[in-house]
Amino acid sequence: MDVANFEEAIIGNIEQAALQTGAKVLIIDNLTYLCIASEKGDVAGALMFRLMALKKKHGLSMLILAHTPKRCLSNPITQNDLAGSKKLYNFFDSVFAIGKSAKDSNLRYIKQLKVRYGNYTYDSDNVIVSSIEKIGTFLQFVNIGYATEKEHLKEPSEKDVSQEIENVKLLSGQGKSIRDIAKELNVSKSKVGRILKQD
Numbered sequence: 144m145d146v147a148n149f150e151e152a153i154i155g156n157i158e159q160a161a162l163q164t165g166a167k168v169l170i171i172d173n174l175t176y177l178c179i180a181s182e183k184g185d186v187a188g189a190l191m192f193r194l195m196a197l198k199k200k201h202g203l204s205m206l207i208l209a210h211t212p213k214r215c216l217s218n219p220i221t222q223n224d225l226a227g228s229k230k231l232y233n234f235f236d237s238v239f240a241i242g243k244s245a246k247d248s249n250l251r252y253i254k255q256l257k258v259r260y261g262n263y264t265y266d267s268d269n270v271i272v273s274s275i276e277k278i279g280t281f282l283q284f285v286n287i288g289y290a291t292e293k294e295h296l297k298e299p300s301e302k303d304v305s306q307e308i309e310n311v312k313l314l315s316g317q318g319k320s321i322r323d324i325a326k327e328l329n330v331s332k333s334k335v336g337r338i339l340k341q342d
Contacts (some may be wrong), residue, residue, distance in 0.1 A: 154193050158201070167203055174209040174231070191234040207235070216245055217299040219267055219292050222256050223326060236260060242270075245297035249275050251284065252295050267292040311338045 161169060171194075198205055209231075211224045220240045222232050232238065238257040244250035253271040255263060265271055270292050273284035299307070307328065314324045321339070325332040 150190055150193075154190075154197065157194075158197055161197075161201060161203060167201075168206070169203055170206045170208070172208045174207055188231070188234075191231055195234060211240070215303070216243065216297040217303060218330065219296065220254055220256070225256075232257065239265070242292070242295065244272070244295040246295055247274075250287075250295070251275065252290070252292060254292060265289075270295070308338050308341075311335055315339055 157169065157171075160166070194205065194207075197203065209225060211220075214220075214224050220242050222238065224240065225232055225238070235257060236259040237255070239253055239255050242252050242254060244252055251273050253265060253273065254267065255265040268291050269289050271286060272288050272290050272295070273286050275282060276285045277283075278285070307330070310328055311324055314327060319327070321332050321335045324335045328335070
Protein backbone atom coordinates (compact mmCIF):
# COMPACT_ATOMS: atom_id res chain seq x y z
CA MET A 144 0.00 0.00 0.00
CA ASP A 145 1.16 3.57 -0.56
CA VAL A 146 1.52 5.96 2.37
CA ALA A 147 -1.97 7.50 2.04
CA ASN A 148 -3.70 4.10 1.91
CA PHE A 149 -1.58 2.78 4.78
CA GLU A 150 -2.57 5.67 7.06
CA GLU A 151 -6.21 5.45 5.94
CA ALA A 152 -6.28 1.74 6.80
CA ILE A 153 -4.59 2.30 10.18
CA ILE A 154 -7.05 5.07 11.19
CA GLY A 155 -9.95 2.87 10.11
CA ASN A 156 -8.60 -0.08 12.12
CA ILE A 157 -8.13 2.08 15.23
CA GLU A 158 -11.73 3.32 15.03
CA GLN A 159 -13.09 -0.18 14.41
CA ALA A 160 -11.10 -1.67 17.33
CA ALA A 161 -12.27 1.11 19.69
CA LEU A 162 -15.92 0.57 18.75
CA GLN A 163 -15.73 -3.25 18.97
CA THR A 164 -14.07 -3.25 22.39
CA GLY A 165 -15.83 -0.20 23.82
CA ALA A 166 -12.39 1.20 24.71
CA LYS A 167 -12.30 4.84 25.73
CA VAL A 168 -8.53 5.04 26.22
CA LEU A 169 -6.21 4.31 23.29
CA ILE A 170 -2.44 3.90 23.44
CA ILE A 171 -0.70 4.38 20.11
CA ASP A 172 2.82 2.94 20.06
CA ASN A 173 4.34 4.63 18.25
CA LEU A 174 3.82 7.79 16.21
CA THR A 175 6.69 7.06 13.82
CA TYR A 176 5.10 3.75 12.78
CA LEU A 177 1.68 5.32 12.44
CA CYS A 178 2.91 8.27 10.42
CA ILE A 179 5.64 7.13 8.06
CA ALA A 180 6.25 10.72 6.94
CA SER A 181 6.05 12.32 10.40
CA GLU A 182 9.04 14.58 9.59
CA LYS A 183 6.90 16.31 6.95
CA GLY A 184 4.73 18.84 8.76
CA ASP A 185 1.78 18.77 6.35
CA VAL A 186 1.47 14.97 6.33
CA ALA A 187 1.97 14.66 10.09
CA GLY A 188 -0.49 17.50 10.70
CA ALA A 189 -3.15 15.86 8.51
CA LEU A 190 -2.74 12.56 10.37
CA MET A 191 -2.99 14.21 13.80
CA PHE A 192 -6.05 16.18 12.65
CA ARG A 193 -7.74 12.87 11.78
CA LEU A 194 -6.79 11.33 15.12
CA MET A 195 -8.17 14.37 16.97
CA ALA A 196 -11.41 14.13 14.94
CA LEU A 197 -11.65 10.45 15.99
CA LYS A 198 -11.05 11.46 19.62
CA LYS A 199 -13.87 14.02 19.57
CA LYS A 200 -16.29 11.82 17.60
CA HIS A 201 -16.12 8.94 20.11
CA GLY A 202 -15.05 10.77 23.32
CA LEU A 203 -11.68 9.02 23.45
CA SER A 204 -8.50 9.71 25.41
CA MET A 205 -5.28 8.98 23.56
CA LEU A 206 -1.74 8.39 24.77
CA ILE A 207 0.53 8.73 21.76
CA LEU A 208 4.12 7.53 22.19
CA ALA A 209 6.99 9.00 20.18
CA HIS A 210 10.69 8.28 20.32
CA THR A 211 13.22 11.07 20.60
CA PRO A 212 16.12 11.25 18.17
CA LYS A 213 19.61 10.83 19.66
CA ARG A 214 20.25 13.81 21.91
CA CYS A 215 23.04 15.25 24.02
CA LEU A 216 22.51 14.07 27.61
CA SER A 217 24.05 17.31 28.91
CA ASN A 218 21.05 19.34 27.69
CA PRO A 219 17.59 19.52 29.28
CA ILE A 220 14.74 17.90 27.35
CA THR A 221 12.63 20.42 25.41
CA GLN A 222 9.82 20.31 22.85
CA ASN A 223 12.54 20.38 20.16
CA ASP A 224 13.44 16.80 21.11
CA LEU A 225 10.04 15.47 20.01
CA ALA A 226 10.45 13.05 17.11
CA GLY A 227 8.76 14.19 13.93
CA SER A 228 7.52 17.56 12.84
CA LYS A 229 7.38 20.38 15.41
CA LYS A 230 3.81 21.00 14.16
CA LEU A 231 2.73 17.85 15.99
CA TYR A 232 3.41 19.52 19.34
CA ASN A 233 0.54 21.95 18.75
CA PHE A 234 -2.01 19.13 18.53
CA PHE A 235 -1.32 17.64 21.96
CA ASP A 236 -3.16 18.69 25.13
CA SER A 237 -0.20 17.63 27.23
CA VAL A 238 3.29 16.34 26.58
CA PHE A 239 5.72 14.62 28.91
CA ALA A 240 9.11 13.06 28.31
CA ILE A 241 11.09 10.29 29.97
CA GLY A 242 14.80 11.05 30.22
CA LYS A 243 17.69 8.74 31.07
CA SER A 244 19.60 9.79 34.17
CA ALA A 245 23.34 10.39 33.86
CA LYS A 246 23.65 9.38 37.56
CA ASP A 247 22.58 5.77 37.11
CA SER A 248 21.57 3.72 34.06
CA ASN A 249 18.62 2.26 36.02
CA LEU A 250 17.15 5.69 36.78
CA ARG A 251 14.73 7.66 34.61
CA TYR A 252 13.17 11.06 35.15
CA ILE A 253 9.78 12.24 33.93
CA LYS A 254 9.28 15.86 32.90
CA GLN A 255 6.20 17.78 31.76
CA LEU A 256 6.78 19.77 28.57
CA LYS A 257 3.25 21.03 27.89
CA VAL A 258 0.04 21.26 29.90
CA ARG A 259 -3.08 22.70 28.31
CA TYR A 260 -5.45 21.86 31.16
CA GLY A 261 -4.29 21.51 34.76
CA ASN A 262 -1.15 22.40 36.66
CA TYR A 263 2.37 22.57 35.26
CA THR A 264 3.91 20.72 38.21
CA TYR A 265 6.80 18.58 36.93
CA ASP A 266 9.02 21.07 35.13
CA SER A 267 12.83 21.16 35.12
CA ASP A 268 12.86 22.18 38.81
CA ASN A 269 10.69 19.23 39.92
CA VAL A 270 11.01 16.10 37.78
CA ILE A 271 9.69 12.70 38.92
CA VAL A 272 12.55 10.24 39.48
CA SER A 273 11.93 6.51 39.05
CA SER A 274 14.05 3.39 39.12
CA ILE A 275 13.51 0.51 36.72
CA GLU A 276 12.84 -2.62 38.76
CA LYS A 277 11.57 -6.09 38.08
CA ILE A 278 8.79 -6.86 40.54
CA GLY A 279 7.47 -10.39 40.06
CA THR A 280 7.47 -10.88 36.31
CA PHE A 281 6.94 -7.21 35.42
CA LEU A 282 9.63 -4.65 34.67
CA GLN A 283 8.30 -1.32 35.88
CA PHE A 284 9.01 2.21 37.07
CA VAL A 285 9.12 2.63 40.85
CA ASN A 286 8.79 6.22 42.02
CA ILE A 287 11.70 7.13 44.29
CA GLY A 288 11.13 10.87 44.64
CA TYR A 289 11.66 14.21 42.96
CA ALA A 290 14.67 16.25 41.87
CA THR A 291 15.78 18.96 39.50
CA GLU A 292 16.48 17.85 35.95
CA LYS A 293 19.98 19.32 36.23
CA GLU A 294 20.88 16.67 38.84
CA HIS A 295 20.33 13.97 36.21
CA LEU A 296 22.13 15.60 33.28
CA LYS A 297 25.65 14.72 32.17
CA GLU A 298 28.33 17.26 33.01
CA PRO A 299 29.52 18.63 29.68
CA SER A 300 33.19 17.96 28.92
CA GLU A 301 35.57 20.71 27.84
CA LYS A 302 35.31 19.34 24.32
CA ASP A 303 31.48 19.56 24.46
CA VAL A 304 31.65 23.16 25.69
CA SER A 305 34.15 24.29 23.05
CA GLN A 306 32.13 22.52 20.31
CA GLU A 307 28.97 24.28 21.47
CA ILE A 308 30.72 27.69 21.42
CA GLU A 309 32.04 26.95 17.93
CA ASN A 310 28.55 25.94 16.72
CA VAL A 311 26.97 29.13 18.14
CA LYS A 312 29.58 31.33 16.43
CA LEU A 313 29.24 29.44 13.15
CA LEU A 314 25.44 29.83 13.07
CA SER A 315 25.71 33.48 14.11
CA GLY A 316 28.17 34.02 11.26
CA GLN A 317 25.53 32.61 8.90
CA GLY A 318 23.22 35.44 10.01
CA LYS A 319 20.93 33.35 12.23
CA SER A 320 19.15 35.06 15.13
CA ILE A 321 19.74 34.17 18.79
CA ARG A 322 16.28 32.53 18.85
CA ASP A 323 17.06 30.37 15.78
CA ILE A 324 20.47 29.35 17.13
CA ALA A 325 18.98 28.40 20.51
CA LYS A 326 16.29 26.31 18.80
CA GLU A 327 18.73 24.56 16.47
CA LEU A 328 21.25 23.73 19.20
CA ASN A 329 18.59 23.00 21.84
CA VAL A 330 19.99 25.51 24.36
CA SER A 331 18.55 28.61 26.02
CA LYS A 332 18.55 32.01 24.32
CA SER A 333 20.38 33.49 27.32
CA LYS A 334 23.19 30.93 26.88
CA VAL A 335 23.56 31.83 23.20
CA GLY A 336 23.60 35.51 24.15
CA ARG A 337 26.35 34.93 26.75
CA ILE A 338 28.52 33.06 24.24
CA LEU A 339 28.15 35.81 21.62
CA LYS A 340 28.95 38.54 24.18
CA GLN A 341 32.26 36.81 25.01
CA ASP A 342 33.57 37.72 21.53
